[in-house]
Amino acid sequence: MLKSNSQTSRIIGQYSRGQDGPLLIAIGGIHGNEPAGVLGIERILELLCIEPTYNPSFIYNGTFVGLRGNLAALKAKKRYIDTDMNRLFKIDHIAALRRDMSQARSEDRELIELLDTIDDLMCSIQHSRVIFLDIHTTTAHGGIFSIPQDNSESVTLGLNLHAPVIQGMNTGLAGTTMHYFTKQNFGPFTNGVCFEAGQHDDAESVDNAVSAIVNCMRSIGAVAARHAEQKHDDRLLEYSKQLPTLCNLLYTHHIKPQDSFVMNPDFVNFQPVTEGDLLAQDKHGEVRAPMSGFMLMPLYQAQGEDGFFIIESLEGY
Numbered sequence: 001m002l003k004s005n006s007q008t009s010r011i012i013g014q015y016s017r018g019q020d021g022p023l024l025i026a027i028g029g030i031h032g033n034e035p036a037g038v039l040g041i042e043r044i045l046e047l048l049c050i051e052p053t054y055n056p057s058f059i060y061n062g063t064f065v066g067l068r069g070n071l072a073a074l075k076a077k078k079r080y081i082d083t084d085m086n087r088l089f090k091i092d093h094i095a096a097l098r099r100d101m102s103q104a105r106s107e108d109r110e111l112i113e114l115l116d117t118i119d120d121l122m123c124s125i126q127h128s129r130v131i132f133l134d135i136h137t138t139t140a141h142g143g144i145f146s147i148p149q150d151n152s153e154s155v156t157l158g159l160n161l162h163a164p165v166i167q168g169m170n171t172g173l174a175g176t177t178m179h180y181f182t183k184q185n186f187g188p189f190t191n192g193v194c195f196e197a198g199q200h201d202d203a204e205s206v207d208n209a210v211s212a213i214v215n216c217m218r219s220i221g222a223v224a225a226r227h228a229e230q231k232h233d234d235r236l237l238e239y240s241k242q243l244p245t246l247c248n249l250l251y252t253h254h255i256k257p258q259d260s261f262v263m264n265p266d267f268v269n270f271q272p273v274t275e276g277d278l279l280a281q282d283k284h285g286e287v288r289a290p291m292s293g294f295m296l297m298p299l300y301q302a303q304g305e306d307g308f309f310i311i312e313s314l315e316g317y
């Protein structure tokens with residue numbers, strides 16, 4: 001069964017073969033200038049649709065649903081319209097919006113619509129557990145990675161995507177999907193991971209998103225390992241072979257628009273930096289690395305609340 005919807009609908013598509021199993025909810029385009037997740041989900045739905053033709057023994061356990069995060073921003077091809085949607089997933093904020101939408105911004109409306117859609121899906125689709133896969137891309141080049149929730153199952157899921165896992169990002173941020181789609185809010189059989197599929201405009205980011213979704217399906221038992229093509233493993237392993245496997249967040253450089261923050265050019269994800277290296281400029285002057293480590297998500301776009309992150313590789317991985 002494949003339900004495909006028009007280009008601007010919240011639900012990209014839904015796939016099931018009537019078998020019991022997990023509900024995998026993949027979300028693309030929480031940031032509107034990051035279409036790779038949406039395109040990857042669209043391609044996965046096409047592949048699932050034709051798979052039984054080529055592979056009659058193909059079994060899919062449970063249900064896969066793909067959702068668009070921020071419809072208005074996707075249409076505008078901007079990170080956001082009024083405010084960053086991936087900082088709004090806060091229990092108090094959502095409760096306030098549910099009481100009164102009169103002051104709601106564009107992203108507040110998107111947030112409530114998305115959550116209502118997810119509530120409807122969870123009520124209407126039988127599932128043994130629910131897994132949220134939130135797919136993003138970065139302004140910088142240089143590697144893919146996943147951001148797990150603060151629990152070991154989520155870290156394992158991230159490692160099973162076969163991309164570097166960055167722990168501790170949830171302490172450097174607030175109100176992200178990974179803070180909200182949790183066991184505390186959705187019950188004990190809930191798990192989630194965020195996947196960064198590459199650079200915003202790189203066509204390979206779509207392929208990376210497809211491979212991450214396939215690896216996720218295999219990790220949660222939605223598809224048997226023999227039905228998940230080796231090329232998806234190979235692709236992400238090759239992409240990240242020079243990168244550390246498990247990392248920890250050391251530092252977040254928060255910025256405000258009035259800081260006039262400008263990242264120095266040509267930094268890439270996972271680039272080694274040494275304490276004191278010149279990284280950026282702002283209204284106070286030079287911004288230097290406060291410690292040694294690896295650069296992550298240097299900001300090369302006008303919109304954003306974080307200039308860069310510094311991470312360390314955890315030994316033993």
Ligand SMILES: [Zn+2]
Pocket residue numbers: 030031034136137
């Ligand atoms: Zn994003």
